[in-house]
Amino acid sequence: MKILLVEPNYKTKFPSMGLMKISTYHKKMGDQVTYVKGENMYVDIPDKIYVTSIFTYDYHHVAKSIQFYRQQFPKAKIWLGGLAATLIPKHFENLGVDYIHKGTWDEVEDEELDYSLHPSIDTTIMFTHRGCIRKCPWCCVHIHEPRYIFKENIGKYIKMEFDKISCWDNNTLANPQFEEVINVFKSVQKEVDFNQSLDIRLLTIKKAKLLKSIKIFPLRFAFDDIKYKESFLKGVEICKKVGLKQECRVDVLYNFEDTPEDFYERLSYVLDAGWMAYPMRYKPIFTPDKAFLGKNWTKEDLARYDKFCKSMLGRVGDFINPRSYVYYKGERIKLKEVIKKRMLDIPSPAEQRKYMKEIKGIKSEQMELF
Numbered sequence: 001m002k003i004l005l006v007e008p009n010y011k012t013k014f015p016s017m018g019l020m021k022i023s024t025y026h027k028k029m030g031d032q033v034t035y036v037k038g039e040n041m042y043v044d045i046p047d048k049i050y051v052t053s054i055f056t057y058d059y060h061h062v063a064k065s066i067q068f069y070r071q072q073f074p075k076a077k078i079w080l081g082g083l084a085a086t087l088i089p090k091h092f093e094n095l096g097v098d099y100i101h102k103g104t105w106d107e108v109e110d111e112e113l114d115y116s117l118h119p120s121i122d123t124t125i126m127f128t129h130r131g132c133i134r135k136c137p138w139c140c141v142h143i144h145e146p147r148y149i150f151k152e153n154i155g156k157y158i159k160m161e162f163d164k165i166s167c168w169d170n171n172t173l174a175n176p177q178f179e180e181v182i183n184v185f186k187s188v189q190k191e192v193d194f195n196q197s198l199d200i201r202l203l204t205i206k207k208a209k210l211l212k213s214i215k216i217f218p219l220r221f222a223f224d225d226i227k228y229k230e231s232f233l234k235g236v237e238i239c240k241k242v243g244l245k246q247e248c249r250v251d252v253l254y255n256f257e258d259t260p261e262d263f264y265e266r267l268s269y270v271l272d273a274g275w276m277a278y279p280m281r282y283k284p285i286f287t288p289d290k291a292f293l294g295k296n297w298t299k300e301d302l303a304r305y306d307k308f309c310k311s312m313l314g315r316v317g318d319f320i321n322p323r324s325y326v327y328y329k330g331e332r333i334k335l336k337e338v339i340k341k342r343m344l345d346i347p348s349p350a351e352q353r354k355y356m357k358e359i360k361g362i363k364s365e366q367m368e369l370f
């Protein structure tokens with residue numbers, strides 16, 4: 001059988017793990033497998049086409065791929081899977097798809113990944129479990145992976161020729177086999193990135209010591225709701241006490257049910273800990289539409305924050321570094337103080353340069369702005 005694996009043309013940093021597993025599954029059966037990104041005119045006529053999907057707001061890319069291959073290969077069976085297929089299946093029903101798979105696919109779940117689809121990858125990609133014990137309202141994990149299932153023999157997923165492991169677990173610290181997981185990582189001596197972040201509410205001294213026993217880079221947590229401020233601060237203390245000193249990055253959700261005030265408060269706690277903050281704007285998960293205004297946010301609030309990001313960080317959606325400085329009216333101010341004092345309308349570095357030149361007579365080359 002000829003199999004075509006299609007990853008639509010959306011931007012993503014990560015490959016489709018699902019397609020990599022399906023590739024192994026079919027190759028084991030002796031099938032011929034071809035992988036393509038987006039729409040490609042020059043592929044052999046396939047018997048079956050698998051199209052994957054991720055974010056609902058990338059719906060149009062997925063729809064375009066489905067329609068393209070449906071037209072090219074009217075007799076091929078088209079199967080659609082992935083996150084968007086699970087969350088908004090009805091949107092894909094009339095595009096010519098034969099089957100829409102929702103959630104993970106048990107038959108291929110434990111297949112090894114076919115790294116040959118992506119020769120440039122030099123990192124093991126893996127899960128040590130699926131699902132999450134929580135059901136945060138802004139998150140779709142409990143819909144895509146409704147059961148928390150930890151995996152056995154995780155060592156088999158690790159590619160010894162790669163130095164790093166990118167672990168896509170949704171809540172590693174909830175794994176009852178956490179110690180065993182760490183022991184496996186310790187035994188292979190690879191650098192591990194829990195790239196979906198760790199649940200700081202579940203951090204204990206014991207778990208922090210286990211984390212310290214392996215090479216982790218970076219350390220990642222999330223601080224999505226002010227309601228768990230105490231747990232967050234306790235987690236910060238635990239990390240300090242245990243000596244988890246590597247760079248820490250914290251996802252900070254905003255524009256959901258939070259308020260601008262509590263968002264800036266959470267940012268301040270993160271930066272005060274000496275950790276990098278990564279603000280993440282909420283986007284709806286049950287609609288292909290990206291536009292969303294949190295119930296406690298106004299368009300002006302978002303615009304003000306965007307302007308601040310563009311002038312201070314260069315773009316919206318970047319890390320805020322607790323060690324960054326900004327010069328304002330000749331004073332050197334830490335960026336975290338700017339946030340703490342809500343000085344979001346602080347002029348951009350270009351405007352400040354102009355000010356320094358015109359008012360203070362200082363040449364721009366004498367100024368260090370960050």
Ligand code: SF4
Nearest residue numbers: 132134135136139170
């Ligand atoms: S803890 Fe993380 S993965 Fe689990 S439901 Fe909440 S946001 Fe999703």
